Amino acid sequence: MAKVSIALKINVSITLNIPLVKKILMSQSKSPAKQTAAVSVLIVDDEPGMRGFLAKALSKRFALVESAATIDEAEQIRSRCHFDLLIVDIRLPGRSGIEWHEALSDTERRSDIIFMTGYADLEVAITALRAGASDFILKPFHLDQMLQAVDRCIERRLLKRQNLMLKRELSLSQASSIIGTSDAMMNLKQIIERVAPTPSAVLIQGESGTGKELVARALHQQSGRQGAFVPVNCGSISPELIESELFGHVAGAFTGAKGSREGLFSFASGGTIFLDEIGEMPLQMQTALLRVLEQRSIRPVGSEKEVAIDVRIVAATNRDLEQEVDQGNFRRDLFYRLNVLDIQIPPLRERADDIVDLTYFFTRQLAVELGTNEVTWTHEDLQLLQAQPWPGNIRELRNMIERCLLLGKPPAEYWKKSNTVQEPSPEAGYPLQWTLKQVERQHVEQVVDAHQGNKSAAARVLGVSRKTLDRKYKEWQQEES
Incomplete structure (x- = not known):
């Protein structure tokens, strides 16, 4: 177990982080499979063969793919789980796809929609696009046509998601600069350069004000990871809400959960999540975090589905975690999983x-x-x-x-x-x-x-x-x- 003493310097400049902007935007154009793993898709078609065909093809690419035969059935499924993409046949028994007003007008849980139809009617296509469709495909179609349409929608959605995190990142960002001539700083630079590209968890320990978040940001910036850096202060979130904040929730999961919501782990997909003040995390949540570290997946509150994630976890604390473990305030197994690399930041004195x-x-x-x-x-x-x-x-x-x-x-x-x-x-x-x-x-x-x-x-x-x-x-x- 490596222990590193460091000296660092804080830069709270509000200057735009151009390399960071380029890094995130370039990741969108590539649309890596790691980022699409957490995408959810709902197929609505009254033909069982078409539902099975699309479900089989899309299940190989996305974590959650479900299907329904009618709009009413689809709305029931959608009420308990958020979907990034809806693939909907226009002509359906009961209500048509264009009449699915709950999905088309829902601004809080807005999904991209690809409409399908077997009727080459220009007026119908225009109506569908005006209703809010992201794309329009005529039946019969080749699988490649559908996959291309899906890719376009997902790329746009990931771009929106990452732009949201980019704004969050830039609003919270404190550019770090590790400067000086001390042996501790030179050692720190070497350690960061060596461990940053790895997916291993890192535990940063030190007194308040020593710059633990800056070290975490430096690890992320040199990691080559394409996703966002998402800082979370575990001590500032109430125990009742921390699981929902980290993992997200589905509609109706608890009182006040009117719609589905993605958690911070989803926003950090392909990047790094920084769990500051990890010693403040409730024991029940520590159990859930341990499960995430072991299985590399999360389960939104109220959902029965696991969602695969690719997130590097960096944790920090100003407490003595080994002492917290001995006192029963912190799980021993979680401590060992987080403490793959231990960076000790010495106080300024x-x-x-x-x-x-x-x-x-x-x-x-x-x-x-x-x-x-x-x-x-x-x-x-x-x-x-x-x-x-x-x-x-x-x-x-x-x-x-x-x-x-x-x-x-x-x-x-x-x-x-x-x-x-x-x-x-x-x-x-x-x-x-x-x-x-x-x-x-x-x-x-x-x-x-x-x-x-x-x-x-x-x-x-x-x-x-x-x-x-x-x-x-x-x-x-x-x-x-």
């Missing part, structure tokens, strides 16, 4: 040599983003930065530099002012001449530091909301300026 490079990087980047002048760093400033314990790690360093830019003050001046306010010894308590506001600030900052910069956790201990804590910090920053 253990790699002070990288602070100077990080400081200059953040200074240039934030000055551009904030539209401010760069702070001039003196030798004293850099020494002070390197001497700090940085309980919030890289995130705290970045926030510190941002504060300095906004206030127009270098760190040396900031800490000189702060140190005049924060000088009580543990034995003596707070100086008698301190105001209540000074005592409050000292106590709040000590609690936040004790929780490694996690303000949400500190707020719970202090008995206030996170919003109140943020407001307090904002008031103190305004007073300093």
Whole structure:
């Protein structure tokens, strides 16, 4: 089991990631079989021979293929499972294909539709296309004709799906740049280059703010995988909804599930899913995740069908998972399945040599983003930065530099002012001449530091909301300026 200590640098640039855009769009034009494996198809035709013929041909390519003889029967099937593609004969007993208004007008569960007919009627074809058909095929047809029509529909659908994930990726993306001269960083680059192309699971461990997601993104970007990078914070999703968020659900699976919905694993098809704060995942969900790792398939909530997936799983935690396993809070078998490669990210206080490079990087980047002048760093400033314990790690360093830019003050001046306010010894308590506001600030900052910069956790201990804590910090920053 390889353990890697690393140093890294955060780049929160909002610049468009052109290589990422090209990578995702190129994957669509190729329409790889790995991405089409999760496609679902419903065939509606009153001829048993035609249903069997198409079902047999399409089942070789797609994970879920079902069939129905009438619109009413098809609607019953569709009510319990979402379908990406509907292949529908126009002339059917009861309602015709063009009269299937539930499918044609459903904007939430919109499916591509290929209409079939044995009547070469131009007016019927125009009516079908106006009704929302994606394609139109005349009977009799060769199988290749149908497969070409299906491929066109699926390619368009995958493009829409990946464009959605591209927008999500770009909106959440933080471009990572592993820079510096430390041995830890050089070692990190070599490790990422070596393991990125493999499908093996990776477990990234480290304190909050050390850059675990950035390492995960670097692994994905160098993996050659054509799908999207999908980050998921397991601690921010309620236990009742996490299974649906990850695996999706079918209509009626639970109260409020009016329609079917794809999960984040489906969106990550052909790519990487990053399960951040995996230690927060409920035990029941850990069992389901273990099954996914072993069988490489998912089952949407309320569905009886398994859907094959090709997703690389990268997990991260700031907890000691081995200790969580011993305490019964984390499944031992899941820990071993995730811990194929263990990357340990050391805290910033253990790699002070990288602070100077990080400081200059953040200074240039934030000055551009904030539209401010760069702070001039003196030798004293850099020494002070390197001497700090940085309980919030890289995130705290970045926030510190941002504060300095906004206030127009270098760190040396900031800490000189702060140190005049924060000088009580543990034995003596707070100086008698301190105001209540000074005592409050000292106590709040000590609690936040004790929780490694996690303000949400500190707020719970202090008995206030996170919003109140943020407001307090904002008031103190305004007073300093």
